[in-house]
Amino acid sequence: MIDFGKPLGMGCLRLPLFDEKEPENIDMEKAKKHIDIFQENGYKYYDTSYVYHKGNSEKALGTLLVDRYPRDAYLISTKMPIKWMTKPEQMELHFQEQLDRLHLDCIDFYLVHMMERETYTRCEKWGAIEFLKQKRAEGKFKEFGVSVHDTPEFLEEVLTTHPEIDFVMLQINYVDWVNPSIRAGESYKVALKFGKPIVVMEPCKGGTLASLPEKASALMKAYNPDASEASWAYRFVATLPGVRMTLAGMPDTKFLEDNLKTFDDLKPLNEAELKIIDQVIEIINENTVIPCTGCNYCTENGCPQNIPIADNFGLINDMKRFENSSNAGNINRVNIQADYYESWVKNGAGPASSCIACKKCERICPQNLPIVSYLAEYVVPLLENWQHKA
Ligand code: SF4
Numbered sequence: 001m002i003d004f005g006k007p008l009g010m011g012c013l014r015l016p017l018f019d020e021k022e023p024e025n026i027d028m029e030k031a032k033k034h035i036d037i038f039q040e041n042g043y044k045y046y047d048t049s050y051v052y053h054k055g056n057s058e059k060a061l062g063t064l065l066v067d068r069y070p071r072d073a074y075l076i077s078t079k080m081p082i083k084w085m086t087k088p089e090q091m092e093l094h095f096q097e098q099l100d101r102l103h104l105d106c107i108d109f110y111l112v113h114m115m116e117r118e119t120y121t122r123c124e125k126w127g128a129i130e131f132l133k134q135k136r137a138e139g140k141f142k143e144f145g146v147s148v149h150d151t152p153e154f155l156e157e158v159l160t161t162h163p164e165i166d167f168v169m170l171q172i173n174y175v176d177w178v179n180p181s182i183r184a185g186e187s188y189k190v191a192l193k194f195g196k197p198i199v200v201m202e203p204c205k206g207g208t209l210a211s212l213p214e215k216a217s218a219l220m221k222a223y224n225p226d227a228s229e230a231s232w233a234y235r236f237v238a239t240l241p242g243v244r245m246t247l248a249g250m251p252d253t254k255f256l257e258d259n260l261k262t263f264d265d266l267k268p269l270n271e272a273e274l275k276i277i278d279q280v281i282e283i284i285n286e287n288t289v290i291p292c293t294g295c296n297y298c299t300e301n302g303c304p305q306n307i308p309i310a311d312n313f314g315l316i317n318d319m320k321r322f323e324n325s326s327n328a329g330n331i332n333r334v335n336i337q338a339d340y341y342e343s344w345v346k347n348g349a350g351p352a353s354s355c356i357a358c359k360k361c362e363r364i365c366p367q368n369l370p371i372v373s374y375l376a377e378y379v380v381p382l383l384e385n386w387q388h389k390a
């Protein structure tokens, strides 16, 4: 029996940074402090990948966790970046490199990263599942899983063909539970049907459920003034039967502390709270133009025009929130448009209108967003053309 500690895992896609525009530049002192707080409070699960923080996430865990704590004090999950590979030999090469980065001889959990149709086809062609079975048999990790970004039907197909898969990682949160482009509730049921333990990613939908529109926030505060918005999102997923672990990015100490408060005394949402969640979903859907989580996979995959896709989509959503909120803090339309100008003109990024529709970004987007259309429909008219007129 594996001792998982408390059921919150540190999502090392979002370690503390000095500057959000430099994801490779981890604030190691702050990350060390977060790991220490996590460990001291009985949490021990860390989820990383070959690509997070441009490779520095695994290295940070090697230095800050593995070198400083006994082997039984933590569990590390990392992922095979087959989607980013060009030849089968890289499966072995990258695996060895990951062990080196992590300073480990054996990992605890190893997943196929970004499993969707294209990745699956490559897995089948290259014998990736056989490779993983072999590594598991050699004791190189305890279990292997798949982090799935596709339909429930696809998940069913993969688990039927490969019953040897030990667990699944799914994007589940209360908005995507019934979101027709994600269908998280249906995928959850497929995993349960196959008896696979579930690790939840994006429980807060890239942080968006921790920063709700004013009207939604007011509903939650009226019911429980002491509970953070994020705590509602975590309680929704972490108490679902079959969920083994919930992952959360915690770049700020205040988020980390709030999450520990939620998970130290984890309770399912009651009926009244679930009714509030239904209302909140409606409000969010009214206020979200582009359901981008800000994961930045699209830009890390190398947009040839260097367009800051997630930044642009974030600004469009902020603009909508501003227009629908009586209290949007410092956000105002002019500031948002000026931010856009800063993001591409000053920092040399590409304007949305320079998109050549190569769809490299769309092929990797875990949310299956029609990025090219969104850029043309929203970013160009609302942000770029405004700047041209100014
Ligand atoms: S489709 Fe446009 S935004 Fe996407 S990668 Fe190609 S140029 Fe960049």
Ligand code: SF4
Pocket (backbone or CB within 6 Å): 291, 292, 293, 294, 295, 296, 297, 298, 299, 309, 310, 313, 364, 365, 366, 367, 368, 369, 371
């Ligand atoms: S557009 Fe898709 S891949 Fe890019 S940041 Fe948003 S959710 Fe992630």
